[in-house]
Amino acid sequence: MAANLDRQGRPLIVVTGMGVVTSLGQGKDDNWTAMMQGRSGIHRITRFATEGLRTTIAGTVDTVPFEPQCAPALSEKLASIAAGEAVAQSGVGRAGDFPGPLFIAVPPVEMEWPQRLAIAEALKDKDPVTTRDFVARVGQGGFESFHELFLFGGVADRIADKFGTKGSPISMSTACSSGATAIQMGVEAIRRGETDAALCIGTDGSVQAEALIRFSLLSALSTQNESPEQASKPFSKNRDGFVMGEGAAALVLESYESAKARGATILGFMLGAGDRGDGFHRTRSSPDGKPILFAMKDAIADAGLTPDDIDYVNAHGTSTPENDKMESFGCMAVMGERMKEVPISSNKSMIGHTLTAAGAVEAVTSMMTLAHQRIPPTINYRTPDPAIPLDVVPNEARDAKVRYVLSNSFGFGGQNTCLVMGLEPAA
Amino acid sequence: MNAREVWITGAGLVSSLGEGLDAHWRAAVAGDAPKIDADSFAPVTVHPMPAMEWSRQIPKKVDQNQMENWQRIGTYAAGLALDDAGLKGDAERLATTQMVVAAGGGERNVEVDDAISTGLRKTDDKGRFLNERLMNDLKPTLFLAQLSNLLAGNIAIVHGVVGASRTFMGEEQAGVDAVRIAHARIAAGQGDVFIVGGSYASQRPDMHLMYEFKGHNRKGPWVPVFERDGASAGFDLGAMGAFMVLEEAGTAKARGRKPYAKLTTVVSDRTRRDPGDAAASLRHLWETIAPKLKSGRFTVLSGSSGARGVTREERDALAALAPSAPARAIGNLIGHGMEAQFPAAVLLAAMVLEHGGLFPPAKNSPTETAFDGGIDQVVVTGLGHWRGEGLALVERV
Numbered sequence: 001m002a003a004n005l006d007r008q009g010r011p012l013i014v015v016t017g018m019g020v021v022t023s024l025g026q027g028k029d030d031n032w033t034a035m036m037q038g039r040s041g042i043h044r045i046t047r048f049a050t051e052g053l054r055t056t057i058a059g060t061v062d063t064v065p066f067e068p069q070c071a072p073a074l075s076e077k078l079a080s081i082a083a084g085e086a087v088a089q090s091g092v093g094r095a096g097d098f099p100g101p102l103f104i105a106v107p108p109v110e111m112e113w114p115q116r117l118a119i120a121e122a123l124k125d126k127d128p129v130t131t132r133d134f135v136a137r138v139g140q141g142g143f144e145s146f147h148e149l150f151l152f153g154g155v156a157d158r159i160a161d162k163f164g165t166k167g168s169p170i171s172m173s174t175a176c177s178s179g180a181t182a183i184q185m186g187v188e189a190i191r192r193g194e195t196d197a198a199l200c201i202g203t204d205g206s207v208q209a210e211a212l213i214r215f216s217l218l219s220a221l222s223t224q225n226e227s228p229e230q231a232s233k234p235f236s237k238n239r240d241g242f243v244m245g246e247g248a249a250a251l252v253l254e255s256y257e258s259a260k261a262r263g264a265t266i267l268g269f270m271l272g273a274g275d276r277g278d279g280f281h282r283t284r285s286s287p288d289g290k291p292i293l294f295a296m297k298d299a300i301a302d303a304g305l306t307p308d309d310i311d312y313v314n315a316h317g318t319s320t321p322e323n324d325k326m327e328s329f330g331c332m333a334v335m336g337e338r339m340k341e342v343p344i345s346s347n348k349s350m351i352g353h354t355l356t357a358a359g360a361v362e363a364v365t366s367m368m369t370l371a372h373q374r375i376p377p378t379i380n381y382r383t384p385d386p387a388i389p390l391d392v393v394p395n396e397a398r399d400a401k402v403r404y405v406l407s408n409s410f411g412f413g414g415q416n417t418c419l420v421m422g423l424e425p426a427a
Numbered sequence: 428m429n430a431r432e433v434w435i436t437g438a439g440l441v442s443s444l445g446e447g448l449d450a451h452w453r454a455a456v457a458g459d460a461p462k463i464d465a466d467s468f469a470p471v472t473v474h475p476m477p478a479m480e481w482s483r484q485i486p487k488k489v490d491q492n493q494m495e496n497w498q499r500i501g502t503y504a505a506g507l508a509l510d511d512a513g514l515k516g517d518a519e520r521l522a523t524t525q526m527v528v529a530a531g532g533g534e535r536n537v538e539v540d541d542a543i544s545t546g547l548r549k550t551d552d553k554g555r556f557l558n559e560r561l562m563n564d565l566k567p568t569l570f571l572a573q574l575s576n577l578l579a580g581n582i583a584i585v586h587g588v589v590g591a592s593r594t595f596m597g598e599e600q601a602g603v604d605a606v607r608i609a610h611a612r613i614a615a616g617q618g619d620v621f622i623v624g625g626s627y628a629s630q631r632p633d634m635h636l637m638y639e640f641k642g643h644n645r646k647g648p649w650v651p652v653f654e655r656d657g658a659s660a661g662f663d664l665g666a667m668g669a670f671m672v673l674e675e676a677g678t679a680k681a682r683g684r685k686p687y688a689k690l691t692t693v694v695s696d697r698t699r700r701d702p703g704d705a706a707a708s709l710r711h712l713w714e715t716i717a718p719k720l721k722s723g724r725f726t727v728l729s730g731s732s733g734a735r736g737v738t739r740e741e742r743d744a745l746a747a748l749a750p751s752a753p754a755r756a757i758g759n760l761i762g763h764g765m766e767a768q769f770p771a772a773v774l775l776a777a778m779v780l781e782h783g784g785l786f787p788p789a790k791n792s793p794t795e796t797a798f799d800g801g802i803d804q805v806v807v808t809g810l811g812h813w814r815g816e817g818l819a820l821v822e823r824v
Binding site: 050052106111116132134136138148151153161172181188191213280 | 558587596
């Protein structure tokens with residue numbers, strides 16, 4: 001086996017730069033410190049009025065100012081912060097001249113209520129107002145900026161412009177596995193030999209009233225508003241839904257060969273990815289768990305490993321009754337009895353579910369777990385669920401020998417994507 | 428690694444012209460006036476969907492009811508493509524068939540939006556009002572009819588395509604890159620069978636609003652796409668579902684399938700779109716296919732929108748790059764379908780190659796010249812109305 005290739009003869013891929021921002025703070029070091037202390041970033045929402053809502057808490061990022069008030073504006077800012085940190089650490093290319101493509105997971109965007117209100121108020125003489133009145137009014141001018149702001153490809157284009165990535169930027173949406181898919185796309189592009197480097201980002205700044213209400217109407221969210229920092233309790237018996245979170249993470253992927261050639265510091269190997277669809281239901285997993293467990297198996301096999309090689313699972317772990325049960329079941333099916341001893345923990349206990357960004361945020365945490373040989377905890381674990389007989393690294397971080405990490409991401413619409421990372425390639 | 432050959436082995440196209448490549452060929456050859464509706468959403472003109480029997484591809488009413496129109500159109504077209512490729516119901520093959528979908532999304536309940544907008548303006552406690560109305564007036568299932576990746580989700584549920592799916596967003600360029608990435612993955616051995624495409628619902632005032640911010644909806648008397656400029660510039664949004672099965676040639680041969688055509692090359696790029704950028708980008712992309720072109724045997728099918736500036740740049744660049752090749756703007760036939768436009772253009776290229784000849788030019792479009800010769804190759808262009816440039820070479824096998 002050539003030193004720069006994996007067992008299947010494909011280029012080995014490494015991570016040379018990472019950046020992250022969540023409700024716990026900006027930068028991977030601050031986030032890591034907070035996670036090691038088991039801190040929660042979940043709090044009462046102050047960004048908008050919460051009267052009349054069933055859920056009034058979230059892991060919003062409140063330290064980053066953004067205008068105008070809408071998801072794409074914040075999502076772009078968060079992506080820019082994370083990418084800035086990642087590209088600077090990597091040292092690849094030059095400022096504003098990244099030598100490869102951009103794969104970015106972004107929340108689906110659309111015009112939001114502050115903007116609708118602005119147009120309605122410009123229609124002083126009309127009552128009632130209709131969308132067709134809006135069309136007539138904006139045709140007279142004054143709202144041009146909304147076009148680029150709310151195009152689905154807008155955030156990606158502005159990030160591509162700022163960082164000087166090459167070619168056509170790809171905006172991904174595979175629901176809550178989007179961040180992992182963005183990384184998978186980068187892995188595949190480097191393996192195809194199209195590029196030596198890729199900038200992979202997941203970003204989500206979409207905690208606005210309507211977005212929260214939509215999840216609320218699907219009964220997906222925790223309503224344990226009294227103690228926000230205790231509401232996200234993955235794998236606990238009394239878990240009652242996820243808590244929305246915001247954040248972004250960016251990873252610079254490079255071929256091992258080119259990273260070595262330029263003397264880059266190698267943070268770890270991105271060894272494998274697997275994804276499977278689920279045709280069972282729009283929001284629920286197949287009862288047999290097959291898509292989930294095949295995605296895990298595919299990722300492990302793609303990395304040239306076996307389930308016995310996995311030392312730690314960075315869980316999807318949303319804190320919904322359904323996900324945590326199915327994920328536990330899937331892990332047991334893949335790893336067998338050994339799974340009872342394999343630590344599995346959920347970052348979402350601390351930062352909530354960062355949705356589109358989650359797969360990328362958790363990939364960064366997984367890489368830091370490898371670097372520090374220390375596993376972040378699942379906080380708020382007070383009432384074990386007897387149906388989930390796993391070592392969830394309860395409440396406190398733990399030192400451990402970790403060579404290979406499996407990171408899971410599962411989403412609405414039957415999206416299941418898993419990544420395998422390691423300190424070294426498979427032997 | 429030697430690149431593997433990629434074939435188009437299934438076509439699923441629905442638009443204002445009807446269903447299937449044959450219906451599109453008949454309409455194109457007849458040279459009828461475009462099927463447009465200039466009244467329902469005046470001053471916006473659209474190419475509407477014809478009446479559809481959704482049950483023919485989406486048998487369960489419960490599935491139909493969980494979707495909005497853009498998802499129904501796409502799921503329907505994907506079903507046509509799978510049928511056409513002989514994959515429908517083949518659970519074993521569908522379990523490893525990959526999906527790349529170009530999607531917009533966010534199909535809203537306009538009546539609810541309008542009522543809330545009207546009330547929101549008049550109330551002092553706007554936050555409370557908005558929360559109450561949204562909690563009470565939004566259907567819980569609306570979200571699932573809006574999420575971009577739920578087109579792929581519905582195709583998985585209705586047709587059993589469960590290899591894995593990737594959904595790309597980003598207007599026209601999402602469609603270009605969906606075809607590009609699927610092609611690249613097959614060529615490199617990262618998958619053997621893909622279903623690729625997109626869909627667009629044009630009869631949506633919320634979408635008309637989105638493009639009216641910059642005046643992109645065409646106004647006034649109808650003008651052929653290539654001749655639009657200045658006051659006549661803009662697009663007529665077109666309802667369409669455009670899905671294709673892309674397959675590694677050996678895989679298709681092994682199961683006895685004949686291809687429509689070979690998808691030889693797909694390339695894309697992004698420029699800032701300063702004046703001249705789009706033309707320069709197109710010239711640059713053209714270099715990748717120029718050595719393969721057979722003079723006198725190819726045509727250009729353009730996905731051009733009619734948008735201001737970029738349409739003229741493309742027309743003039745094509746005139747210089749391929750002065751003797753006949754060009755056709757597919758927007759004259761089916762309108763502009765955003766994410767679905769490039770996949771639709773690739774399907775129409777397959778249609779042209781199947782017939783081995785070209786349909787007549789649009790009336791009153793001097794850019795489009797008559798051509799009676801044989802066609803072996805089609806160059807497909809896809810320049811987004813705002814961003815993104817794409818090119819494909821589709822060839823007779």
